[in-house]
Amino acid sequence: MxxxxxxxxxxxxxxxxxxxxxxxxxxxxxxxxxxxxxxxxxxxxxxSPKPSAVRPNIYDRPLNKTRTAEVSSSAFAFLFSEVVQYTQKRVAGITDLERRLNTLGYRIGTRVLELMVWRTESTGKAPKREIRFLPTLMFIHTQVWRAVFGKPADALEKSVENEDEYMIIDNDPPITRNISVPRDMSSLSCSSYTAGIVEAVLDGLGFPARVTAHNTPTQQYPGRTVILIKFEKSVLEREEAMSAK
Amino acid sequence: MAIFSLWVINKAGGLVYQRNFADGLAQLTSNEHLVLAGTLHGIHAITSRLSPIGASSGAQVIEGESFKMTIFLTATGTKFVLFTSLHETTTDSVLQRVYEAYADAVMKNPFHTPEMPIRSEGFDSRITALIGTGQS
Known part of the structure; x- marks a missing residue:
């Protein structure tokens, strides 16, 4: 209030x-x-009379001050659980559910990119922007992951079969750590939310791509998740043109 | 020194989780477990009103000749009951950590319906890591 x-x-x-x-x-x-x-x-x-010493509201606080502020992972886990339940009530199937979670993540991603660029580049004399896709993927794998989840992702791989596919791998994604998907929906990955974040960041940097999430559990890491990035053709063509120079 | 079995009873007295870890208790069917859990819920409600000095949290330990059951009541009314041998010393810490696992792997799981039986792989594996393997 x-x-x-x-x-x-x-x-x-x-x-x-x-x-x-x-x-x-x-x-x-x-x-x-x-x-x-x-x-x-x-x-x-x-x-009510105006209090004399009030905390400035979130719009008036400097963005850099909250750089190291952390959010309770439990609070987020409960919120995310409600998000999934809410979404699940309003969809017909697993694909639809993943698409909706992706859309929700997309809204986060656009803001994450905006904020990160503002924080890192606004003070620099020569602000830069990634235009090649390997540095961009590294940026997502390390910086974006650290900003969103507090740790870098565990691996970044290039698909062997398809030229335009890259994978970011997280062995234990914090947002799905407490989620056990029932057996009849085993193909569902709630990390579609993360995929949405990645898709928004890529879109924002000018690398249109389709991003999806897939469960790839291993003995050691039951929560292992692959974020599969499939770039649009235009991105690859541009990359080729740039490296030819 | 052994942990025989774990129950989780919801606030209405329904058994939502039951798992055996070691032999030592009579083998019961799931129906019998349900009835006993309901009975324990009733007994617990009675014991919580027996105290001569006002509010009480109810029975905490019930001992038999060959086993004891330790009852841990949470603030929300969920009960965790651990069946152990008489001289088991770790019951309190085990129950604390079971509660922790329940809070993490059950309550934060969007696919769990509150007050319904717990079917969560995450909870199963946390309990296995905590107490050890067992049957079913």
């Missing part, structure tokens, strides 16, 4: 719009449980 007491103009816009939407829909759908909170936002905005 304290966040809403901020003097920031964005908030007044945000909350007044949410209020008006509540007003619009409340006569028609009275059974929805999420609306009663809207009036209380209103009272906070109008009624």
């Amino acid at each position: 304290s966040a809403y007491a901020q003097p920031h103009p964005r908030f007044s816009v945000l909350s007044s719009s949410s209020l008006s939407s509540a007003d619009h829909s409340s006569p028609t759908s009275t059974t929805r449980f999420s609306y009663p909170s809207a009036p209380s936002i209103n009272t906070t905005l109008v009624g």
Whole structure:
């Protein structure tokens, strides 16, 4: 609630719009449980005096300060569990479920890339951007993984059969560590979420690709997951043109 | 010094997990296990009201001639019951770690329905690592 007491103009816009939407829909759908909170936002905005020393809201905090801030893995595990349950209720099959998780991950990936580039390149005199795909894959394997999961991925491999396929391998992906997929859905990999993140980062850097996740359990690592990256033809052609120079 | 069996009883008194680790107890069918777990749930509810000085968490250890059962009640009402030999010393720490495994591998698993029987490979393997192999 304290966040809403901020003097920031964005908030007044945000909350007044949410209020008006509540007003619009409340006569028609009275059974929805999420609306009663809207009036209380209103009272906070109008009624309470501004606290003298408030913590700046998340939009006003410098982005670099939260660089080392960590999120409880348990809290995330419960949240992700709910995400999967919510999604599962709304899909017809495993492919659909993976696609939805991928889409959710994509939204994370675009932001992760934005934030990482801002943090590493904004202070430099000559900001650079990856344009070749091996350094890009290394960047995802190491930096993106470290930013998202707190550790680099375990391997980066090139497919033997297909020229345009690369694999990032994680022996124990933190987000699926507590998930046991039932036998009748054994082809499901909840790491589709991670695949979505990777796809967004690649897209953002200008390497359109299709990214999927696959379970490849081994004796030693039952949670081993392969993130399979299949680049679009244009990427390979450009790469060839660049190396020919 | 042996751990015979582990039960997990949900807050309604239903047996949601049962596993044997060593011989030493009578072999029972799954139906008999269910009935006994329900009975224990009832006994536990009675013992928690017997205390002369107000609130009580109920029975913690019940000893027989050849075994004892240690009951660990969580804040949410789930009970973990460990059947061991009389002189087993590690029961408390084992139960703590079973609870930990339950919190990790069962409650954080999106494919588990609360209060329903536990069918999670992750939980099975954590318990195996903790207590050792056993039948079924």
